Amino acid sequence: RMRTVAISNQKGGVGKTTTAMNLSACLAAQGTRVLLIDLDPQANATSGLDIEPQPGLSLYSPLTSHGRADQMIRPTRLPNLSIIPSHMELAGCEIDLARENNHLTKLRDLLAPLKNAATFDYVILDTPPSLGILMTSALAAADEILIPLQCEYFGLEGLAKIVHIVEQIRSSGANPNVQIEGILMTMYDPRTNLARQVVSDVARHFEETVYKTIIPRTIRLGEAPSFGLSIIEHEPKGRGADAYRALASEFLQRRQKA
Amino acid sequence: RMRTVAISNQKGGVGKTTTAMNLSACLAAQGTRVLLIDLDPQANATSGLDIEPQPGLSLYSPLTSHGRADQMIRPTRLPNLSIIPSHMELAGCEIDLARENNHLTKLRDLLAPLKNAATFDYVILDTPPSLGILMTSALAAADEILIPLQCEYFGLEGLAKIVHIVEQIRSSGANPNVQIEGILMTMYDPRTNLARQVVSDVARHFEETVYKTIIPRTIRLGEAPSFGLSIIEHEPKGRGADAYRALASEFLQRRQKA
Numbered sequence: 001r002m003r004t005v006a007i008s009n010q011k012g013g014v015g016k017t018t019t020a021m022n023l024s025a026c027l028a029a030q031g032t033r034v035l036l037i038d039l040d041p042q043a044n045a046t047s048g049l050d051i052e053p054q055p056g057l058s059l060y061s062p063l064t065s066h067g068r069a070d071q072m073i074r075p076t077r078l079p080n081l082s083i084i085p086s087h088m089e090l091a092g093c094e095i096d097l098a099r100e101n102n103h104l105t106k107l108r109d110l111l112a113p114l115k116n117a118a119t120f121d122y123v124i125l126d127t128p129p130s131l132g133i134l135m136t137s138a139l140a141a142a143d144e145i146l147i148p149l150q151c152e153y154f155g156l157e158g159l160a161k162i163v164h165i166v167e168q169i170r171s172s173g174a175n176p177n178v179q180i181e182g183i184l185m186t187m188y189d190p191r192t193n194l195a196r197q198v199v200s201d202v203a204r205h206f207e208e209t210v211y212k213t214i215i216p217r218t219i220r221l222g223e224a225p226s227f228g229l230s231i232i233e234h235e236p237k238g239r240g241a242d243a244y245r246a247l248a249s250e251f252l253q254r255r256q257k258a
Numbered sequence: 259r260m261r262t263v264a265i266s267n268q269k270g271g272v273g274k275t276t277t278a279m280n281l282s283a284c285l286a287a288q289g290t291r292v293l294l295i296d297l298d299p300q301a302n303a304t305s306g307l308d309i310e311p312q313p314g315l316s317l318y319s320p321l322t323s324h325g326r327a328d329q330m331i332r333p334t335r336l337p338n339l340s341i342i343p344s345h346m347e348l349a350g351c352e353i354d355l356a357r358e359n360n361h362l363t364k365l366r367d368l369l370a371p372l373k374n375a376a377t378f379d380y381v382i383l384d385t386p387p388s389l390g391i392l393m394t395s396a397l398a399a400a401d402e403i404l405i406p407l408q409c410e411y412f413g414l415e416g417l418a419k420i421v422h423i424v425e426q427i428r429s430s431g432a433n434p435n436v437q438i439e440g441i442l443m444t445m446y447d448p449r450t451n452l453a454r455q456v457v458s459d460v461a462r463h464f465e466e467t468v469y470k471t472i473i474p475r476t477i478r479l480g481e482a483p484s485f486g487l488s489i490i491e492h493e494p495k496g497r498g499a500d501a502y503r504a505l506a507s508e509f510l511q512r513r514q515k516a
C-alpha cells in the first residue's frame with residue numbers, strides 16, 4: 001500500500017524542494033504517515049526542515065557500500081513526518097555508481113524493505129536538478145512522478161525532456177510501471193502573460209494530469225526555508241499554506257479515484 | 259589574451275543561463291568578441307538565443323570520441339557573438355567521461371586551440387545545475403568563475419558549496435590558477451527582507467568579489483527567452499537591459515584594474 005512518489009524535474013529552481021517539503025508537511029498534518037527522502041546532495045530539504053546535514057547521515061553509504069535505508073531515518077519536528085537527510089557526500093554516487101552495472105536499480109532495491117514494513121503511507125523523494133544517476137535512480141525507484149513546472153519558458157521547454165526520460169525508464173525495463181502522476185504549476189505570477197500562456201498550453205496538452213491546484217509565487221514561500229520551517233508553520237493562514245494544503249487534498253483525492 | 263569564464267552555481271534556477279546569454283550579448287554589443295559555449299544538456303542558452311538544438315551539434319562527440327571544438331562554432335543573430343550549441347546528447351558525458359581517468363581536463367584540452375587562435379576576447383561557459391562531470395570540467399577549463407547568486411535562502415546555502423568545489427579543483431592540480439572572479443546577485447526583489455539580508459551578508463563576507471551591479475527580478479527578463487531574444491533585443495530600454503549593460507561594463511572595468 002505504501003506509494004513512492006518522486007518530485008522530479010531536471011530543470012533547476014522550479015520548486016522541487018519547496019513542493020517536496022510542503023506537500024510532505026501538509027500530508028503529515030492531515031494524518032498521513034510520510035517519509036521524505038532527500039536525494040539532492042545540496043541537502044536543501046534537509047536544511048529547509050531545520051536538520052543539520054551530517055556526513056554519514058544520507059543514503060550515500062547504503063547506496064555505494066553498506067548499510068540499510070531504515071538506519072538513516074530521523075524524526076522531524078512535525079508529527080507523522082520522518083526524513084532521510086542528505087549531505088554533499090551523496091554527490092559521490094554519480095561517480096561511484098556509474099561504474100556499477102546495476103546502478104539504475106540500486107535505490108529501488110534499497111527501499112524495498114521499507115515497502116514491506118509499511119510503516120509509511122507515502123515516501124516522497126526530493127531529487128536534484130540533473131540528468132545524472134541520482135535522478136534516474138529515483139525515477140527507477142518510484143511508483144509515480146510528480147513534476148513541478150515553473151510557469152516560465154525554460155520550465156515548459158524542460159517538460160518534454162522529463163516526459164521523455166520517464167518513457168526511457170519505463171521502456172528500459174528498470175521500472176515498467178512508473179507513471180507521471182501529475183504536473184504541478186509553481187511560482188505562478190498572474191501579472192505576466194507568459195505565466196497564463198504556459199498554464200493554458202500545459203492544460204491543453206496534458207489535461208487530467210495537470211493538478212487543478214496552482215502554487216502562487218509568494219514572498220513567504222521563498223522565505224520559509226530560511227527559518228527552517230514548512231509553510232504551514234511559517235505562515236499558516238497565507239496563500240502559500242492554502243495552496244499546499246489544497247495540493248495535499250487533491251493528491252489524496254486523485255488516489256481514491258484511481 | 260583570451261579569457262575563459264564559467265558561469266557556475268550547482269544550485270538550480272539562480273540565473274546562470276540568463277546571465278550567460280545577456281552578459282555575452284551586452285559584451286558583444288560593446289564590440290567585444292565573445293564565444294558562448296552551452297555545456298548544459300538542457301540547452302537553454304541555445305534555444306534562448308533562437309537556435310534549434312540538433313544532435314551532433316554540441317561538444318558531446320569532441321569530448322567523448324572525435325572532432326574539434328571549433329567545428330561546432332555557429333554565428334548568432336548578434337554581431338560579435340558566436341555560440342557552440344548544446345543538445346540532450348551532452349548528458350551522455352556524465353557516464354561516458356566517468357569511465358576515463360583524465361575526465362577533468364578533457365574540456366580544457368579541447369578548448370586550448372581556441373585560446374591560441376585568439377579569435378575571441380572571451381569564452382563564456384554556461385554550466386548545468388549539478389555536481390557532475392560537465393560542471394567540474396568547466397571549472398577545470400576556466401580561467402575564472404562568475405557565480406550568480408539568487409537573493410534567497412537556498413541560494414546563500416549553495417554559495418559555500420561552490421566555493422569549496424572551486425578550491426578542490428585548484429588544490430587537485432586540475433586548474434591551479436582558477437579564481438572566483440565575481441559573485442553576481444540575481445533576481446533581486448527589494449520588497450522582501452530576505453533579499454536585502456542576503457545581499458548585505460554576502461557583501462560582508464565576500465567584499466570586493468561581489469559585483470556592485472545587482473540584477474533585479476523583472477517580468478521581461480523572465481519572458482525574453484520565450485521569444486528567443488536577449489534582453490537588449492526584447493526590452494532595450496528596460497531595467498533588465500540596463501542591469502546587464504552595467505554588468506558588462508563592470509566586468510570589463512574589473513579586468514582593466516586587475
Ligand SMILES: Nc1ncnc2c1ncn2[C@@H]1O[C@H](COP(=O)(O)OP(=O)(O)OP(=O)(O)O)[C@@H](O)[C@H]1O
Pocket residue numbers: 011012013014015016017018019040044127128129186187188215216217218219221222223225268269270271387410411412413
Ligand atoms: N511558490 C514560490 N513562491 C516564491 N518562492 C518560491 C516558491 N517556490 C519556491 N520558491 C523559492 O525559489 C527558489 C527555488 O525553489 P526550490 O529550491 O524549491 O527549487 P528546486 O527545483 O528544488 O531547485 P533545485 O533545482 O536547485 O533543486 C528557492 O529559493 C525557493 O525558496
Ligand SMILES: Nc1ncnc2c1ncn2[C@@H]1O[C@H](COP(=O)(O)OP(=O)(O)OP(=O)(O)O)[C@@H](O)[C@H]1O
Pocket residue numbers: 010011012013129150152153154155269270271272273274275276277298302385386387444445446473474475476477479480481483
Ligand atoms: N532577473 C530575472 N528576473 C526574472 N526572471 C528571471 C531572472 N533571471 C532569470 N529569470 C527566469 O528564472 C528562471 C531561471 O533562470 P535561469 O534558467 O537563467 O537559471 P539557471 O541557473 O540557468 O537554471 P538551471 O539551474 O536550470 O540551469 C528562468 O525561467 C528565467 O527566465
Ligand SMILES: [Mg+2]
Pocket residue numbers: 016017018040044127128
Ligand atoms: Mg531542490
Ligand SMILES: [Mg+2]
Pocket residue numbers: 274275276298302385386
Ligand atoms: Mg541554466
